[in-house]
Amino acid sequence: LTEKLNIRYPIIQAGMAGGPTTPELIASVSNAGGLGMLGAGYMTAEKIEDAIKKIRLLTDRPFGINLFVPETPEWNEEKIRKSNEMLRPIREKLNLPDPGTIARPDPGQFLNQMEVVLESDVPVCAFTFGIPEKKIVERLKNRGIAVIGTATTADEAILNEKAGMDMVVAQGSEAGGHRGSFAAGFEMSMIGTMALVPQVADQVGIPVIAAGGIMDGRGVLAALVLGAQAVQMGTAFLACSESGAGRLYKEALLQSVETETTITSGFSGKPARGIQNAFIRMTRAVEDQLPDYPIQNALTRDIRQAAANRQDPEWQSMWSGQGIRLISEGSAADLIGQIISDVEKISKSILSY
């Protein structure tokens, strides 16, 4: 995998949509020998193009773009009305006006994103929430772009391999943020990384990238022993100095422990793991009646942005994985350096038994 991606270390910084993956973070990871990845799922084609230019000014090493395979949500006016009703007291607290109508999800956005990736010849393109059309996978591969899919079960990994993906992320239930489940439903796909990685590795011939709860050298080594050829880490990079996560979000990450993350659909209509707060508690009772992703995500956008601007941790999403207690401050290069030296130390001590 490191040869195919032309990287020194088998460490991929997860594409994290919504702002954490700044050009500075991506370039630092790639310059330190890992693979930086832009979380571009929510970005317009123009913003992606701009970010690619900025990344290229900061590094000549490979990096990737992570995109969301579009879904076909049900547009249900009644659910939208009920969701806005539930959100009204929060909007009042934050002095936000009643929302106007939100735009329907635009399926054209994904195709525009794809064109930018293809035209910019970015070395790696990763997908989550499903598998893109065959034509897209073929076009990427014809341009020499390595294609990575996401799986949360062995069956999803097999589907990724059949679709021509060059490698697949095996994403355990410890992972922060939204997971890529697309075949068996959310409940059935809550498999921990320790159980998922070897089962996926046995079922596919393409390289496996382990993700979910991997925070340090111990986690990286364990993932490699389980049959992965690389790891993808999200939460561990969030508190790095180059990350775009806000100050309060970073503080919450540094202060929280493993019992404080939970799964919620309240923010987006799709289950995701984040730090417990008032918003999650308030939406808990009705979260299975909310509009589909990404409609609910669009409905809560004004609230999440206002809370972030006010530095209010109670009403914004603070995605995090279960490895949260292991987060430390520092630069991305420090984190990668520490991981590599720990992997060397631990493997030596294990071999000396």
Ligand SMILES: Cc1cc2nc3c(=O)[nH]c(=O)nc-3n(C[C@H](O)[C@H](O)[C@H](O)COP(=O)(O)O)c2cc1C
């Ligand atoms: C803040 C945040 C945002 C994320 N956004 C994305 C995303 O846009 N695309 C994606 O494929 N995965 C996303 N993920 C999941 C990561 O790719 C990765 O699987 C996960 O972070 C691994 O678990 P860890 O957080 O315990 O390291 C996100 C994770 C976090 C924490």
